[in-house]
Amino acid sequence: MKYQSQKIALNFYTAAVVLFLVQVLVGIIAALQFMWPDFFVLNFNTIRTLHINALVVWLLMGMMGATYYVVPEESETELWSLPLAQLQFWATVLAVTLVVVGYIVMGIFPQANMEIFGTLLLNEGREYIEAPRWADILIVVSVLLFLFNCFMTIMKTKKFTAVQGVLLGGLTFLALMYLPGMFYTKSMVKDQYWWWWVVHLWVEGSWELIAAALLAFMLHKLLGTDVKVLAKWMYIEVGLVMFTGILGLGHHYYWIGTPAYWLWVGGIFSSLEPIPLLLMVWDAFRTTRETRGVVSNRIGLYLTVSHAIFNFVGAGLWGVIHTLPQVNKWTHGTQLTTAHGHLAFYGAYVLLIVAMIYVTVPSIRGAKEFNQSKGYQSFWWMTISMVFIVVTITAAGMVQTYLERLFGLDYVSVKANYNLWFWIFRAIFGVGFLVGVLILVVDVLTLGKKPAASGS
Amino acid sequence: MSNNAAKHLFIWGSLLCFVILIVLTVDTMGKLDSRAPEITAEVDAGKKVWHKYDCIGCHTILGNGSYFAPDMTKATVRKPKGYLKKFIMNPRAIRPNAAMPVLGLSEKEANDLIAFLDWMSKVDTNNWPPPPILAQAAAGKAASAGQVLFQQHDCAACHQIKGIGGVAGPDLTNAGSKQPDPDWHIAHLKNPESLVPDSAMPAFNELSDQELRDLAEYLVTLK
Incomplete structure (x- = not known):
């Protein structure tokens, strides 16, 4: 670590992995509720809200931590204001805690979710963006403070690198795309139209920009590859992400009450979405292969390349299989979407943040050598479990598509009878995933603190 | 391709795609009202009930949401409204092994919610979900x-x-x-x-x- 203020990244990383643990714990409860709906004091909807909100928030905190590390390093100066970054961190933690308490209160007393000043007090009842309006405003303020601090840091030395440009461009785009989710519409069709702007343009737009920028940063840091070469490929990748992803939004507008021309727009552009993700895999392999000399942070490189591969498989392949309207007509809203969601988030963003943690934390803690074995253990526990979870839910989705959509059996009987074993297996693999996350949390908290044992 | 060319292609290409998205959005917004029935005060109140009880935490609607419970897009086509009302207010009185809990909806809230679901059932969804x-x-x-x-x-x-x-x-x-x-x-x-x-x-x-x-x-x- 070159700059003291980069240490703030550790706060964000710690909060991120703790929330990751919470996400997986409630995920297992949700998996069990597929078999026993009354298994827990909170109903499935509250548990699922916690599961997906914890995911979004911990990934965002991971991205912020990563950015606080990257910006000083690229601009070659301390952060503009460390106290502001600390304030922003604690304010975010406080806001997240309040929102979570609100969800739990509403889960126990549904009537507590009152309408106040035209908005719901505890839960907006909109998937992924359940956070109430007052929390939306706090989130926007927090992100603006964060962006302001980063931009002011860059302005100190006026060193504006390509990686920073795409990283902060992606984060600014992310902040802007939160706004279409912040107004009420009477029509559920318009509601979902704008809601998809937030969700799709985040995960298939701005977040992929952040991923491409962090990929270039990590490859440079780990392998010492020429920045110019990395930057060129990064621009090509993000250019293709935006070219395919922005209008690829159309694949969410097939069946929600929007005009039929979206079938063409969505079908054509979203079919191309895997291309930039494949390019990122090639980029990671090419850069690694061309490197001369020994890579000391092997686990960091291992995770970086794994992120690129699983980004392509989860977000790309598992998405493209049901993106054409002719297929999607039958599969839309089935467990296939769940399978795609799990592998895409894991590959594209969970592994990205975990890789970023392993690439930067040893340097923050000043460790030249560190014990890498737990990193591999956690990776394999998580990855094997996630692959089996995804295979299980994919199979459940195929059974559901066939029996419910094609054959006309009732949703409830397919879920309760024909897919029962898939729910059982999914919960078991969920526990395997939890083991991986527990190893990860312990490792992140201790990584590089003790000198590495000889030979490791 | 030089770095600068790649950068410009990314920036201007992204902006162009975004402009096309905005044009399509304006066109779509102009067409949506004719593809759905009028939204009455009851329908709007029902949509708020849908949000208040976080229904999307278990159900999908228009195929989007959670995959724990049946899709509600064409609910009033698939099931009689009288049945839906009784079920929403006390699911296990109707079907003892139902996964849905008692959420405590008032009678008015249940009526509004059904008005909303009825509106939803009449939206032109490009024939989704298709008949089996x-x-x-x-x-x-x-x-x-x-x-x-x-x-x-x-x-x-x-x-x-x-x-x-x-x-x-x-x-x-x-x-x-x-x-x-x-x-x-x-x-x-x-x-x-x-x-x-x-x-x-x-x-x-x-x-x-x-x-x-x-x-x-x-x-x-x-x-």
Whole structure:
């Protein structure tokens, strides 16, 4: 670590992995509720809200931590204001805690979710963006403070690198795309139209920009590859992400009450979405292969390349299989979407943040050598479990598509009878995933603190 | 390609795509109202109920949301409104092993929610969800007038026969063994609550006497 203020990244990383643990714990409860709906004091909807909100928030905190590390390093100066970054961190933690308490209160007393000043007090009842309006405003303020601090840091030395440009461009785009989710519409069709702007343009737009920028940063840091070469490929990748992803939004507008021309727009552009993700895999392999000399942070490189591969498989392949309207007509809203969601988030963003943690934390803690074995253990526990979870839910989705959509059996009987074993297996693999996350949390908290044992 | 060219391609290409998205959005917004019925105050109140109870935390609507419970896009087409209202207010009184808990909706909230779901059912969704093709292929082989009526009135939306059909109402696989008297079935079809207290099944008064007789004769053959 070159700059003291980069240490703030550790706060964000710690909060991120703790929330990751919470996400997986409630995920297992949700998996069990597929078999026993009354298994827990909170109903499935509250548990699922916690599961997906914890995911979004911990990934965002991971991205912020990563950015606080990257910006000083690229601009070659301390952060503009460390106290502001600390304030922003604690304010975010406080806001997240309040929102979570609100969800739990509403889960126990549904009537507590009152309408106040035209908005719901505890839960907006909109998937992924359940956070109430007052929390939306706090989130926007927090992100603006964060962006302001980063931009002011860059302005100190006026060193504006390509990686920073795409990283902060992606984060600014992310902040802007939160706004279409912040107004009420009477029509559920318009509601979902704008809601998809937030969700799709985040995960298939701005977040992929952040991923491409962090990929270039990590490859440079780990392998010492020429920045110019990395930057060129990064621009090509993000250019293709935006070219395919922005209008690829159309694949969410097939069946929600929007005009039929979206079938063409969505079908054509979203079919191309895997291309930039494949390019990122090639980029990671090419850069690694061309490197001369020994890579000391092997686990960091291992995770970086794994992120690129699983980004392509989860977000790309598992998405493209049901993106054409002719297929999607039958599969839309089935467990296939769940399978795609799990592998895409894991590959594209969970592994990205975990890789970023392993690439930067040893340097923050000043460790030249560190014990890498737990990193591999956690990776394999998580990855094997996630692959089996995804295979299980994919199979459940195929059974559901066939029996419910094609054959006309009732949703409830397919879920309760024909897919029962898939729910059982999914919960078991969920526990395997939890083991991986527990190893990860312990490792992140201790990584590089003790000198590495000889030979490791 | 130089770095600068790649950068410009990214920036200007992204902006161009975004401009196209905005143009399509403006066009779409202009067309949406004609693709759905008018939104009354009741429908709007019902949509707020949908959000208040975080229904999307378990259900999908327009195919989006959670995959824990059935899709609600065409709910009032698939199920009678009277049944839906009773189920929403107290699910396990209607079906003891229902996964849905009692959320404490008031009667007004339940009415508003059904008005919203009814509005939702009439939105032009480019024919989604499509009718199950295999079930359609199997239909049309009805052996009796009663079986034709059973299909026409979509009784299978709520009732199962030999594993096929809904689970909202009782399984009819052995309906003939349980109630072998056709007159019982006729009286039940005319007014379910007169024979089954708190029944959530709607009355089928629109059927003629002959149709009722045909349907009842079919039901007693199920053994």
